[in-house]
Amino acid sequence: MPDCHSSLLKRKIIHFDMDAFYAAIEIRDNPALRGKPVVVGGSPNSRAVVCTASYEARKYGIHSAMACSKAARLCREAIFIDPHFEKYQAASSHIREIFKQYTALIEPLSLDEAFLDVTHNAARLYAVTIAKRIQKEVQNTLELTGSAGVAPNKLVAKIASDMKKPNGLTVVLPDQVTSFMQNLPLRKIHGIGPVTEKRLTALGLKVCSDVWKYSKAALSLHLGNMATWLYERSQGIDEQPVETERVRKSLGKEETFPIDLLELSSLREELAKLTHAVARHLTEADLKGKTITLKVKYDNFEHITRSQTIEHFTRDEHVILEVTTNLLSKTEAGRRRIRLLGISVSNF
Template sequence: MPLEPWTGPAILLVDLDAFFASVEQLDHPGWRGKPVIVGGDADKHGVVSTASYEARCFGVHSAMPASTARRLCPDGIWTHGHFDRYNEMSRAIMDIVRNETPYVQQVSIDEAFADVTPTAVNREHPAIVARRIQQCVEELGVTCSVGVGSSKTIAKIASDIDKPRGLTVVYPGRERSFLAPLPVRTLSGIGAAAEAKLKARGMTTLGDIADADEAQLVRLFGKNGHVMYVRANGGDDAPVVTDDLVKSVSNETTFAIDLVCRDEVEAAMATMAAKVGRRLRRKGLKGRTLGLKVRFDDLSFRSVQRRLDHPSDDELAYTPLLYRMIDEVWRPGIPVRLLGVSMTGFDTEENVQESLFALADEVPNADDVAPVVKDEEKRRGLIKATDLVKDRFGESAVRFGRELRGEGNTTGSASKNPADYR
């Protein structure tokens, strides 16, 4: 059928269908057509990272506790995943998208926005571009769903309408009618608490929000109320951000068995600090603000951060500082479910709130803490040598003894943050 003319901005959201599970089914032909679950161990606080559509028929979904998923789908095929493989596939797919337009914003390992607005030079219809991307992705052995709209909000919602292999096009001028019947939770940023407030005032659909008094929404939600109102009416001028400005480099781990002893906690912090340091060096970055996040067995969390005297990518220098920081938020004997280490402050106009962690506002300077190896030349030489070994033989080829102490005490769950695969 002929396509209607397109005028104005055109944004795609390319969303890979059950990506981790789809790659596993591609690589294991015997798993095709069967319920595949990628995630952590059911008896170790694990969660589901991705479930194939066959597993979703049993009610299994991402972020579900692995124990619940096992109960719902006892015959499911479980795997912790092969993350290097997922990263390899993700890069190949993102290259397909970038072959269509240089304006690509990858938001996770399996999602990316792309600006394909027709121009005087290239008048190709956005729906044709979207379908071509789908076909190229299918040639790699996995599938994707694509939403096409005049904004990132519309494209994101459209991509979820018809999965898997869906292609949903919302033409300019039809945004409000497209959004009106959808539940309020469909809009990004509206969680359970916001939904409850809206429902208490009789607003259950995006159409209800669009028809509401904007001033009332602002009173309820502050500036987010304005954003909510604009987006429910089909507006959204957020651009596709193509730069790779890094605001935070971080690593966090959820433990299969809660940590209660200081030596276990220090070993875990050292392991994450080493991963953060290596990622900093790979990106050519040095940060000024070190962050530590702790989640306890009751799922509450505390966090603390310190400003370093000098920008650093050297975990042997800043790990001892983490050992002091932990004393501000934890005491031995209190069960620790998760630990996270972050580094921010990569430019002169540092904005620490852009961290992956929700950290405190206070950022006092670091105490005078001695590095693991005091001689800087020897320390840098040791780091360079270990980096070279890891580059050649893999990340686990060389580790300090303290990093081995907690080996195996993880849930096996996977993140979709692309930084965790680089």
């Protein structure tokens, strides 16, 4: 185990996240939309889902991944726009160029957010100075705003960037990590979704410091192998390095179910949801791959993977779903309970 504390003190990470990116670009390019509830996704009469909602639209409870039809019911004045990925891609590349002036250690998470490791930046600037300069430059050259979080690691930087949106900057120094995490709802930790949140709430764990009251051993009685992960995250500990795009070899998503699944129909439903998410991430990252991998974790934590390599590069949802459905039939799905499914695409 590396010494967490010493490396915590050493790294300087910026998480930069554009504000309502797709919607902001559409509004910039059509000022008549300014101040209006704008939803980028597709027609409310289609099966389209919301990619990005403007801040005005969010006031009605509209958020990304929601069905556009539902968004239309929540806000009758909402303006629906089809996504223009080429345009977002172009803006994203431009932002990437701005990042590159400060560091080569950039890990894009999607078109509109990235981690930057500026520990050893050439100009020897403070991380805060770099974050401010990036914000200013993005605003001057692209007429868009972004929010930044500056922290000793990726976990804290990502939470920080979300604190003062839009156009916000939140700095968490190494000796402020503990107080920053203390009253933070566990839901804010990347990786804790609504399902896990419910499970933790049932145990009386709502904010990070609730976790600190327990020993790792006591936690693992209730949470199994998630305990160590939660124990560290709740303290703001995260050792994951910033991974540049060159080392990105696959893109995927996995889902742990609140209850282990046996029914094939439910598993296929989950597979479809995962495929949808992966296809969208591939589009956002502008990647296509040839190898599709399915990961299955059974209820005893044993996990297996099944892969298939196809002839053409793809990010097509239907193709990926066909392959993963076929791969699922090569597992013990339907005969053994499954706690997790994962899909990834590689061989870009």
